[in-house]
Amino acid sequence: MSNWKLSKALSLEMIQLKEKVARFSSSSPFQNLEIIATLGVGGFGRVELVKVKNENVAFAMKCIRKKHIVDTKQQEHVYSEKRILEELCSPFIVKLYRTFKDNKYVYMLLEACLGGELWSILRDRGSFDEPTSKFCVACVTEAFDYLHRLGIIYRDLKPENLILDAEGYLKLVDFGFAKKIGSGQKTWTFCGTPEYVAPEVILNKGHDFSVDFWSLGILVYELLTGNPPFSGVDQMMTYSLILKGIEKMDFPRKITRRPEDLIRRLCRQNPTERLGNLKNGINDIKKHRWLNGFNWEGLKARSLPSPLQRELKGPIDHSYFDKYPPEKGMPPDELSGWDKDF
Template structure:
């Protein structure tokens, strides 16, 4: 039983019993690339594309349903339905026989496990001097329980316990760290074994800031200002750490009716745990202000750096854009749209790596839905926002294209003396913008794909999402794995002693803005 492929009159290859042909046509709606000719009598089985996708949909719904039942009585049940669907898609089944170590104490955390079948023993130490004879059974976990999350929530953290298959067969749903970070991020501690194991662990607890008080913080210098207040560099002597404290006036927030936006900014930041996004550690409030205690990045903003250097080399721009792409991928997996991507909101940490900040315009937009809020910075606003046609995640990709152009050339492709003129330039489109001859051809193509007028055909908005940006020719030799692991050496590493002089202000005890009025309406009770 043999068939031949024939393409343009030539015999390309022969297939025989048991082989498969035509799978590309099922996966993707594409034309046949070859002709299949029977040279002997044959019997074939065939599967229509519609039947394949229907069956695939049934299996997906079954996986989602199983996952929801598994985690129904756990903290994971509070995840958004769309997020649970993505977890079900990303997780893989792993099977273990009795006595197999699923996790070993001391290993760097790489995988999160949910038990689908069987039982798992969690063993570790009770805080006394560790030795094999002191190891205790901390918990016997069964179907629906999960483990391994704590070491994933602190980069480079090591497991503080062993997880051993206790029944004859154990089946777990496994989620790799990268997918865990994007989809889940942080889970409240449920198991007692975490507390026992942590007593002998050198790893900091996930939330060492819970008992931190505002009165403990010492103001070191002024870092900048925003619509509702100021940002200060502060220190906690007890923790031996520096932070950025965003202090916002409650009276101004209420006067401008922005309470919902401030609450949403806090809630979105609390969901995020990424190496490429500024972390929120905790919040405070008093009679006049609400506060966000943030990760501090003293390596300057990309705006001040570009202003000083005028433009960046192709390789350096690619590194910064790569960091931003990782941040956007993380956010979009959580259905978060930033809506204010610009140089001022990109900060460098002490390593020279870029982090995205300022989530004042960020919102959650579910797949297939749109919102009509007019927001953003004019030079970076996608045309569908200014036209108020309804927008979604695609607006972040438009801003990304604008940013790439700016990093390589030192100026925005859409800029003018007034906002109205800027919007007219965006309507004219990226094809009306002159590109300098010095700009890399593949970078030009990427910018044009990202700044596509039609948001439905904009790069990043197809079914592969951010993966299409990563796979673009401009990133051909870029090592995304090295970027995520912090193994790329940036061309520019901040000199923090010098860069700190860029921030005005002076050291002194913590003090409050005396012009702020007392505001006691209670909208901030959850801060």
């Protein structure tokens, strides 16, 4: 299937699913949906695998405790995630179909990607070989290409935020730190995961799209070795290692010459010198020697077999996710009304 036909088919499928869930009650989604299993838990709440009652159609439902959002002052981040995801339609980014709210939670009804989380596969294998790492890096590069064209920086790349769909293709999830900025603009919010944070964020110098290229370099290193390059006993130690830079670092033997060159070019201390941020933009990454011969067209057309594809028995097979106990008790009501436009 050509890229154009594929994107048309994706858009059509998304529209059909959006129309289906548009009829659901905005304040009681579980009238129409039943919970099958928990896919993940976090400080914010839970992600549940849900299916439409009496139909073989499944989604992932992110259930975010409203009291937790207010207590941690995350209202703007949650709205930002909603607004940004509503705008996106890419095969490399998880799709948002609908939002709901009640007195206790706000909900995001998302595409169910049941191939599992990249970090759990990496944890089980220890590290990836070069062909597998290239496939992962290519999926992320395509996602960044799409986002940056729309003026969106992602700012939270890490294996935990990459999930596999039924074909074993990677998708970015969790857009709580994503932000829209204009060309040539900078932003100053301190955010991200310590091991993946770029030096200009730590130094509060203002940052732009180049922080995503830095984090891509960190990801390449982690995929090939199982660990990020900068990791201290605590956050401050990690930050001081990042500020020392990758230039003086010796790489393990596991990383061969070409991926080492890519990592070093992506992780330049000066953002203006980073690969991806030069005059040819993201094409410099796609044309790097390590990715020489990679089938980008096959990836975009989804005809390239994924080295990470796993067998799924159907649209509610959650066997590639860890098991979680049911939620204990209900969170308190939160009635301040901050979520009125949700």
